[in-house]
Amino acid sequence: MRVTFTYATLDMLPAIVETYNATIPSRLVTADLEPVTAMDRLQWFNAHTKEKRPLWLVYKDGAYAGWMSFNSFYGRPAYNGTVEVSIYLEKTFQGQGLGKACLQHAQEVAPSLHISTILGFIFGHNTPSLELFYKFGYEKWAHLPRVANLEGVERDLLILGKRVG
Numbered sequence: 001m002r003v004t005f006t007y008a009t010l011d012m013l014p015a016i017v018e019t020y021n022a023t024i025p026s027r028l029v030t031a032d033l034e035p036v037t038a039m040d041r042l043q044w045f046n047a048h049t050k051e052k053r054p055l056w057l058v059y060k061d062g063a064y065a066g067w068m069s070f071n072s073f074y075g076r077p078a079y080n081g082t083v084e085v086s087i088y089l090e091k092t093f094q095g096q097g098l099g100k101a102c103l104q105h106a107q108e109v110a111p112s113l114h115i116s117t118i119l120g121f122i123f124g125h126n127t128p129s130l131e132l133f134y135k136f137g138y139e140k141w142a143h144l145p146r147v148a149n150l151e152g153v154e155r156d157l158l159i160l161g162k163r164v165g
Contacts, residue, residue, distance in 0.1 A: 124156030
């Protein structure tokens with residue numbers, strides 16, 4: 001298996017949004033309840049830069065498999081060394097080790113971007129993602145009970161963290 005990462009370009013925003021929207025019905029990985037549009041995500045896309053907060057496309061053996069991004073945490077200068085990592089994979093590529101490849105890549109490039117802490121915001125019922133992060137040495141740093149209401153079902157949010165630099 002050959003996994004590669006390239007910086008996202010604006011022409012790929014529709015594919016990024018499609019990957020994201022495909023996760024909404026599962027109520028497992030995002031707090032959005034309705035699909036978003038490329039226009040909805042344009043400001044988010046433009047906030048990503050190669051130099052500080054990259055947005056990568058993930059490819060497996062040359063085929064688009066999803067995306068990963070670093071997002072600023074809390075938006076204050078003192079937190080510039082901390083990011084939230086987001087990983088969204090196409091359903092047909094899940095369970096094939098790409099999540100591991102993504103976290104490995106994130107941890108490898110973080111120090112070169114002056115990032116010392118990576119956070120994962122994960123629903124408490126998202127066992128596959130929690131297991132992945134725990135395998136990589138992330139620890140539970142916060143537990144926010146029942147903060148998300150997913151159409152009448154209250155869900156916990158866990159914040160997992162790891163120092164990487």
